[in-house]
Amino acid sequence: MLVLTRREGESFKLGDDIEIEILDIKPGVVRVGIQAPRSVRVLRSELVEAVAANNQESLSDEAGTDAVAAMEFTSNPIQRNSRAR
Amino acid sequence: MNDTMLNGRTTLPVRTPEGIPGFDESREWALERSHPEAVFCLLRPQDAPDRGILVAEPWQLAPGYEPDLPEAELERISITGPEDVELYVVVTLTPERTTVFLNLAAPIVVHRTERLARQVILDRQGWPLRHAVEARG
Numbered sequence: 206m207l208v209l210t211r212r213e214g215e216s217f218k219l220g221d222d223i224e225i226e227i228l229d230i231k232p233g234v235v236r237v238g239i240q241a242p243r244s245v246r247v248l249r250s251e252l253v254e255a256v257a258a259n260n261q262e263s264l265s266d267e268a269g270t271d272a273v274a275a276m277e278f279t280s281n282p283i284q285r286n287s288r289a290r
Numbered sequence: 291m292n293d294t295m296l297n298g299r300t301t302l303p304v305r306t307p308e309g310i311p312g313f314d315e316s317r318e319w320a321l322e323r324s325h326p327e328a329v330f331c332l333l334r335p336q337d338a339p340d341r342g343i344l345v346a347e348p349w350q351l352a353p354g355y356e357p358d359l360p361e362a363e364l365e366r367i368s369i370t371g372p373e374d375v376e377l378y379v380v381v382t383l384t385p386e387r388t389t390v391f392l393n394l395a396a397p398i399v400v401h402r403t404e405r406l407a408r409q410v411i412l413d414r415q416g417w418p419l420r421h422a423v424e425a426r427g
Contacts, residue, residue: 243362244362244365246362246363246411248411248413249413252395252411252413253311253411254311255419256311256312256393256395256396256409256411256419257311257312258312259312259380259382259393259396259419259420260310260311260312260313260343260380260393260409261312261313262382263342263343263344263345263380263381263382264332264341264342264343264344
């Protein structure tokens with residue numbers, strides 16, 4: 206891993222069209238500004254890891270049998286009283 | 291049609307050019323539905339058919355779910371309009387099957403005709419990763 210030391214207000218470039226700026230440094234927290242083309246996705250790593258873990262849990266050994274059985278549900282097995290959000 | 295049908299069971303091909311988190315090596319999948327009215331479908335990687343992801347179309351299970359799918363994400367699988375979009379959410383069941391969890395934070399978007407898919411992670415939209423829905427007793 207490349208390690209760079211930067212001060213508050215300093216920045217660096219990733220390739221030609223991505224710029225990362227250190228906006229603010231406080232004990233334990235750094236605020237980072239990112240300038241990148243729209244096509245570059247910026248996601249917090251722990252969010253991607255949580256999605257990956259959830260995907261793998263979907264048909265884990267423990268729930269697997271039930272999950273396959275659940276495929277047989279023909280009608281909505283779920284109460285409709287819970288709205289998303 | 292490129293789907294196959296056997297005893298009411300349908301299998302549609304799905305391709306994920308950039309993988310799916312947690313299944314990063316898998317590119318070719320089969321979307322299996324046991325019968326046309328089934329609520330849940332199984333997304334099964336061709337390279338690891340003993341694994342898979344349980345998914346569902348969210349509209350019935352999570353009324354009010356209105357994800358904002360960024361255009362840049364949709365373009366990656368050649369989606370140009372709403373008519374191209376087929377949307378699924380990842381389902382996790384508890385072993386007792388009393389509660390169903392829907393991942394509303396990262397729906398799987400499929401191009402209806404091209405069969406290209408990707409999981410779109412919706413950051414800062416407030417949709418939960420585990421939206422609990424109680425199963426009917």
